[in-house]
Amino acid sequence: MATLWSAVALITIAIVISALYRQGAERSFNHLLHAQLFNVINSITIGDDGNLNGSPELGDLKFSQPATGFYWLVEPLGSFASVRLTSTSLGVNSLPVPSVAEIPFDENYERFYELRDYAGNRLRVDETEVVLDNSDQAARFRVTGNLNELEGEIARFERRLYIALAVFGIVGLALNAFGILSGLRPLKDAKQALERIRAGAANELEGNFPREILPLVNEVNALIDSNRRIVDRARMQVGNLAHSLKTPIAVLINEARTLPPEQGQLVRSQTDAMQAQVTSYLNRARIAAQQGSVLARCEVAPVLERMVRVMRKLNPATEFTLHIDPPGLMLALEAQDLEETVGNLLENAARYAEGRVSVSAVAEGSQEPAADGTRRHLVMVTVEDDGPGLEPHQAAEAMKRGRRLDETRPGSGLGLSIVKEISLEYQGSFELDRSRMGGLRARLLLPGVTRETQRG
Template identity: 60%
Template sequence: MGPRSLTARVLMLATLWSAFALVVIAIVISQLYRQSAERAFTDLLRAQLYNVINSITIGDDNKLSGSPQLGDLRFSQPETGWYWIIEPLGTFAATPLSSSSLGTSNISVPSILTVPFNNRYERFYPATDAFKNHVLVAETEVVLDGEGRAARFRVSGNLSVVEDDIQAFSRNLYIALAVFGFGSLAVNGLAILYGLQPLDAARRSLDKVRRGDAERLEGEFPREIMPLANDINALIESNRRIVERARMQVGNLAHSLKTPIAVLLNEARMLDKVQSDLVRSQAEAMQAQVQSYLNRARIAAQRESLLARTEVEPVLERLVRVIRRLNPDKEFHLTVFPAIVALAMEQQDVEETIGNLLENASRFCKTGVWITATPASAPSGDETEAARRYWIEMTIEDDGPGLEPDQIREALKRGRRLDESKPGAGLGLSIVREITTEYQGQLELGRGTHGGLRAKLLLPGLAKDAA
């Protein structure tokens, strides 16, 4: 799962790739330099080996003679790991020669089977001298005269010189790459932020549409984003036309049915009581059903609209103010959390939903009603796109007698009234549930902390940063 932010995602990928690339580059360059340094060290030993060979001859006394001058003081300083050694071979019984740096010690010679000569009749092998120095030895065997007398020539160099050189180079390389890497990350970050600014501008413009401050995406966008902005504007305009057409059709249908139902209700008064009650009840039921399905059609047309937006606190304060005037002997407590800004619902639906619940709570409470609006998580079991929305939980609770579970199931049925002594048509809770369901929310009834009924609504909202 990657981050939700596109900017964070691009920055993270760029950072990871840059870090990986720099690590690989550092390793590759270090290895290449190591190979080059070791090859240069081998070439240096080879050159010094042949300098020693060119400096040695067999004297008139049949002894090895000569004094190699290699131009390196380390061959004359003891325990340095830099030595040259000349050993007679076969029947040639001359005294061996060695550099003063070796003293009286020697370096063991591996067998030819272990380290064979190459095609130039040379061999190189690591060794450890008597002073625990790790050295690399260059060796060859040379015939010194026409009588076939030969000697083994060896020159060694301290490997710590190579390792110190490689470590110094690697340290400087890592510092340089680290500075370059941090600089590149900073430049890449600025470039990414600058390149993604048009997307952020499009988001802010879309937020203005959600807040109702604009009717379309406005601003200058790059040509890569302009088609998307044009399509969104076309979608907003199409959605607006669909909503307006739906509202007009709902209004026309309501107007066309209003008169026939009113006529039926008026004519029912002229019938005898039994028939009048029957016709009136059926006409009222027809009127309620028509209104319910008209509301459903209107909500379905408006539900996914970007323009559906209702400020939470002003609407709740207005509803509480009205219901408080109707019930001056009751107390009403309203709490709206600061993060709550707006509901993604039509104001008419919010007022009808909360108003029905407030009316029921004020009707059955003893002393007061408590209204609370808080942020909430998605409806349980929701794995659709709605699960990623912002949700608001509203609770309306009273201190009345409350309802038992079987009474709650009965109260949610259309037209059912549990208390015939109280006024009402038995449609309030049913209407609340229908509106809530159409907005993909939830209605839950249960026993509250104050002893009465608690109605908990889960409704789609707009977060503070989106509103």
């Protein structure tokens, strides 16, 4: 708005100054013609022979050069029989003078009008009539000036004025832009500091900020610290709850061993289901507590490499392959949640695989940038095996809580439902379909964070 107002002001100033200069120049031009007219009047008399006599000296060579547009002319009126007198510049030529009826004299018996001479010059004429002697013999006096020269002078002034104002405006615009960019630079620094926090490269806004935005920086740091304390408190409460439930569940499991086999098996299966459900709901509570945290970040490669290494030791007869693209891929979730989801999938794959299990994490298409400028994308984590696989209706049934398609193998039937719940808590997705290896393919779509946000 300041720049727009400056531009409007400069244009207005240019128009006003041009108009004022034109008015002043035309007024000065008319005054000059008026002065020259009376100089001619004072120089003309009636001679002894009864004719007009005199040779005005107006101090301008243009009145002595032909076709310049600067002329003076004296013509007798009425019965006054005399030859007319003209300047050398006009010679024997005449001017197309309008009648008095068209342009009358003013109260000073003087009139101004414009016309074109024989050379095509645009003229301004100052005319009056004067009685020269006591016999009432009168003559009409005219002095002309070339308006083309006046317009040329005005045009030269306007050109210099516009150039000066344009230079002033460009310099002012550059200074204005510099001031705006310099003034907003601290906000850009704050934005980059926020991006570093979202990327996990910093824990608070760091840098030297001016006092104008320092209160904002302090409030954001206080909000981040409050967020961190809420997450820590939630984790502590989850840990306390898990610890308080651990002992009663262990007691129930031990007591189940003393019961008759049929009853003991029933108690143990229900206790296992209870333990799995407690773990599931505790995880959901923990994830919900930290879901809005800007500090939930983990790198994919170390977590998956560690899990695949463990699975290779536990299943030496199975071949495990791992593929991550691009290197340094990061997810916007806690490492332990990634371990739990992929761990469940790896256990299922290893349990049913005939010899091969494949794990991959690949960056998918970028999402729209967030409001703070952070660039987000999605990561597809895939676990495949070469086992028997599942039909589509079986895959949907397997993800229901507590449902087991194979009762002959150990498990609570909660693993896949836990994976689905964790992925949904992080606004991702989970699906099962047929693998290219012939078995089951589990696909997790999770939110990722690009490392570009760590620059600066």
